[in-house]
Amino acid sequence: MNRKVVAFIASSLDGYIATENESLEWLFNVEGEGDNGFSEFYETIDTVVMGKRTYDWVMYQEAGEFPYKDKKCYVFTRSSATDTEHVTFVNEDVYHFVQKLNQHKGKNIWLVGGGELLSGFIQEKLIDEFIITIAPTIIGKGIPLFKAGDFTLDLSLKGTQHFNQFVELHYEVK
Template identity: 50%
Template sequence: MLAAVCFPVGDLDGYIARENGAIDWLYEVEGEGDNGYSDFYETIDTVLMGNKTYEHTFELADQFPYPDKKCYVFTRSEREPSPYVTFISGDIPEFIENLKDREGSKIWIVGGAEILDVLLKGDLVDEYIITIVPTILGKGIPLFKNDNPEKKLLLAMTKRYGQMIQLHYTVKS
């Protein structure tokens, strides 16, 4: 069974981006190496993201950054086919439940507070690996939206990368 993993980077007060979606503040922080990204990337075989995050990847990189993984993009509109992703416009929780029943490693929920919100409300996230950047934005796009169900988590590990701290939690059964 696949495990769905949330692996975001956020500021100290819980925002993943400025109100306009900008993440420039992330590049101003002293990290260490790739801040654990390569090690984490090797543990996943499936990538999930929303359409906004998918579009944003091409602003950050010249080519699609996950060509060696199964990648699904949730969208509300018609999209041209892509060699790297499968566009999904159906019921997100139902799709994820079916996906989690397959054999494999982990499902990575890439960015997108919208997708994470749907998965939280559907109790479909198994692990949270959250890297905290020592910045307080004061306002912006929150990692967690309002009115989520209460979740009890267990701290599995912490790791420091320069000025950042990574918290790895599993969902308490």
């Protein structure tokens, strides 16, 4: 099992991934460097996993043009949805889903978000690494990076990088 599930995500300094109305404007106002390490990370994956709300947000931001066409993409949803040319919709428990993915050789799996799906993956101990890019912004309230829950996860720092005003923290789950 050489594939890893990696949560690669940006957060405000106070731990939010978006405002209450799902805006990331605060993130785009920070001066980064290049693409803040995205391209380098993107080369390490061949599979993208996200929740339906994140998918809808991405499609809205990209004006309907799916940005991850060169990767296998799965979107978790509780409602019925028809697969598209680039996306397979999934309505099953995350544990068995990841077990099935790991039966196939490949590159790493990117858990894009959002908060609900991330929480489910954490509770099932399915995440191998966290790459969290911190923006020097405090937004006060919004959608938290980590939901409160009955779980603990011990991490080990693999490294840090900075991209102008952003700091990337790279953790491995012990």
